[in-house]
Amino acid sequence: MGSVTLRNIRKSYGPVEVLHGIDLDVADGEFVVLVGPSGCGKSTLLRSLAGLETISAGDISIDDKVINGLEPKNRDIAMVFQNYALYPHMKVRENMAFSLKLNKVPKDEIESKVAKAAEILSLTAMLDRYPKQLSGGQRQRVAMGRAIVRDPKVFLFDEPLSNLDAKLRVQMRSEIKELHQRLGTTIVYVTHDQIEAMTMADKIVVMKDGHVEQIGAPLDLYDTPANLFVAGFIGSPSMNFMSCTAQGGKAVLSNGQVLGAAPAGLGEGQAFTAGVRPEHFVIGSGALDAPVTLVEPTGAEIQFTVDIAGDHVLITTRDRVTARLGDTLNLSVEPGKLHAFDPETGARLGGV
Amino acid sequence: MNPQPRPLYWIGLSIFGLVIATYVLFPIFWLFLASFKTTGELASLPLTFWPVAPTIEAYTALFDTTSQSSQILNWPRLISNSFLVSVSSTLIVLVFGTLAGYAFSRIQFPGRDLILGGLLISRMFQGAALLLPTYRLMNNLGLQDSLLGLTLLYSAFGLPFATWIIASSLREIPFELEESAMMDGASRLQCMVKIVLPLATPALITAAMWHFVGAWSEFAFASILMESSDSKTVTIGLASFVELFTIEFNRVGAAASLVAMPIMLVFFFGQRYFTRGLLAGAVKG
Numbered sequence A: 001m002g003s004v005t006l007r008n009i010r011k012s013y014g015p016v017e018v019l020h021g022i023d024l025d026v027a028d029g030e031f032v033v034l035v036g037p038s039g040c041g042k043s044t045l046l047r048s049l050a051g052l053e054t055i056s057a058g059d060i061s062i063d064d065k066v067i068n069g070l071e072p073k074n075r076d077i078a079m080v081f082q083n084y085a086l087y088p089h090m091k092v093r094e095n096m097a098f099s100l101k102l103n104k105v106p107k108d109e110i111e112s113k114v115a116k117a118a119e120i121l122s123l124t125a126m127l128d129r130y131p132k133q134l135s136g137g138q139r140q141r142v143a144m145g146r147a148i149v150r151d152p153k154v155f156l157f158d159e160p161l162s163n164l165d166a167k168l169r170v171q172m173r174s175e176i177k178e179l180h181q182r183l184g185t186t187i188v189y190v191t192h193d194q195i196e197a198m199t200m201a202d203k204i205v206v207m208k209d210g211h212v213e214q215i216g217a218p219l220d221l222y223d224t225p226a227n228l229f230v231a232g233f234i235g236s237p238s239m240n241f242m243s244c245t246a247q248g249g250k251a252v253l254s255n256g257q258v259l260g261a262a263p264a265g266l267g268e269g270q271a272f273t274a275g276v277r278p279e280h281f282v283i284g285s286g287a288l289d290a291p292v293t294l295v296e297p298t299g300a301e302i303q304f305t306v307d308i309a310g311d312h313v314l315i316t317t318r319d320r321v322t323a324r325l326g327d328t329l330n331l332s333v334e335p336g337k338l339h340a341f342d343p344e345t346g347a348r349l350g351g352v
Numbered sequence B: 001m002n003p004q005p006r007p008l009y010w011i012g013l014s015i016f017g018l019v020i021a022t023y024v025l026f027p028i029f030w031l032f033l034a035s036f037k038t039t040g041e042l043a044s045l046p047l048t049f050w051p052v053a054p055t056i057e058a059y060t061a062l063f064d065t066t067s068q069s070s071q072i073l074n075w076p077r078l079i080s081n082s083f084l085v086s087v088s089s090t091l092i093v094l095v096f097g098t099l100a101g102y103a104f105s106r107i108q109f110p111g112r113d114l115i116l117g118g119l120l121i122s123r124m125f126q127g128a129a130l131l132l133p134t135y136r137l138m139n140n141l142g143l144q145d146s147l148l149g150l151t152l153l154y155s156a157f158g159l160p161f162a163t164w165i166i167a168s169s170l171r172e173i174p175f176e177l178e179e180s181a182m183m184d185g186a187s188r189l190q191c192m193v194k195i196v197l198p199l200a201t202p203a204l205i206t207a208a209m210w211h212f213v214g215a216w217s218e219f220a221f222a223s224i225l226m227e228s229s230d231s232k233t234v235t236i237g238l239a240s241f242v243e244l245f246t247i248e249f250n251r252v253g254a255a256a257s258l259v260a261m262p263i264m265l266v267f268f269f270g271q272r273y274f275t276r277g278l279l280a281g282a283v284k285g
């Protein structure tokens, strides 16, 4: 069992508050990803959960037991650090056995646990090497091995893949996900890479400036972002934003052209920020004429940058559209794919 | 791309180094050789360089407790005194230097870097200027002419630099290693013993060597503080020996060689760590 509950977590460094009351529920066995721009407080939250930082207010519980005052070692949590933090003077075997030894686990049990973890992670051949004799990916796996031999209630990962090259990152991403499916242990994972978050998480927590912006399943965040920030942060390439006014149920651009149907629930004449994902434009069937300013074929799809009412708007299509620079595209927005946000607060407006 | 260093340059530099080394070491080596000669050979002309009939007579004489000279200078006693003072003050410096160095490297407190730098500056004020005040102080404390007093004094003198060396090297050990160990179930003390100290070994050895050599060869303070013949150390012994037995160069040579031995051993075995540790401290801190 390993469910985690955070209630109104606040953290200040001196007079500066960096976490402003975080609430989060993590179910047993869930893979939760904290994502957000640099400096938003992801690491701080994770380290508070680990017990490496003391929180200024709030409650942290594991399995409904408040653990606020507990030392890290008494929390039954394992953490994988960004730079792996392997003990350089110990062999891989000793690195993985360290916590078990400290906890006075019998020798043969240590050996079998280390052997099993090494096998899961394909590290068996490396057990007698020192960390400096390993590649980045192997070090990463040792760090995970050190965590899994303990069989803790919760795993914490703080940007574990950011020191790896792009290809290895993709590989390790699926390895961690497989590991999670195999072990079923609760994982809280920090990253600033929204693709990592989308692909791995059962549940994503989007943070900004010490606040939680939205919590939800990856596709829920993608389909119904709660505000402008989440809308722009989740998804790549990111959502296009245009200023509109609601007129007769339509979203009317500043140049008078109609972008599409306005979401229900907007007042007549209400100004709002319209958000449309690049793949939600339909080319060749609409009232909206937009000149092409850039064409970028990526192979699988073509990206067009067009000018809509003075804004650069990115459109992607899987069709082989032959438009060229200076041509005009005839556009409409897929029904129900036009998001509306309050231009002042950024909050989502209307239904979809 | 670095141009290959020219061989001529290196040959020249090596020869230059050799000449300097010979110039410096020759008298020492001559004295060492003299310790294996008889008094007769030393007095005869022309002077010999290598001992004609090598003998350890001069050494046995040093340890001959029945001889008249050992009434004045008891070499076994001097040597054990020096060992006692050097080894125990080295241990004290290591223990406190490690604890203080750990605090300097891990705890953020106001003025930390200033104080750490100050530790280094304190080394500049050692020496003659401190002789008299120290003498007064030790007298007031009743610690003059006492091996305990000398041990404490050496520890006090050695602690700042040892702390600085250790702190500089501990700073380079990422704190995340300790955090990781704490997550793994280690207490703060276990972190220190199992993670920090093993990684700081070169610095600890450097600090220990540095201090031991300094304490072993310290002369000025020992000579003003240690009055009775039972509490003297080797450096005082050597100085008075030269006064007493100027003519008997073989005995002077034997005593000097003996006193130099521990230092040479320390450098021989610790050299590797010594240079490495100092460099580690030199780059940062």
Ligand SMILES: Nc1ncnc2c1ncn2[C@@H]1O[C@H](COP(=O)(O)OP(=O)(O)OP(=O)(O)O)[C@@H](O)[C@H]1O
Pocket: A013, A018, A036, A037, A038, A039, A040, A041, A042, A043, A044, A045, A192
């Ligand atoms: N020891 C500290 N003292 C003061 N401020 C700190 C300290 N540690 C972190 N902060 C501040 O807290 C905020 C959150 O930092 P945190 O490391 O949690 O960000 P993060 O979301 O993990 O960012 P990144 O993606 O860059 O790792 C930052 O504004 C940072 O400047």
Ligand SMILES: [Mg+2]
Pocket: A042, A043, A044, A158
């Ligand atoms: Mg971080």
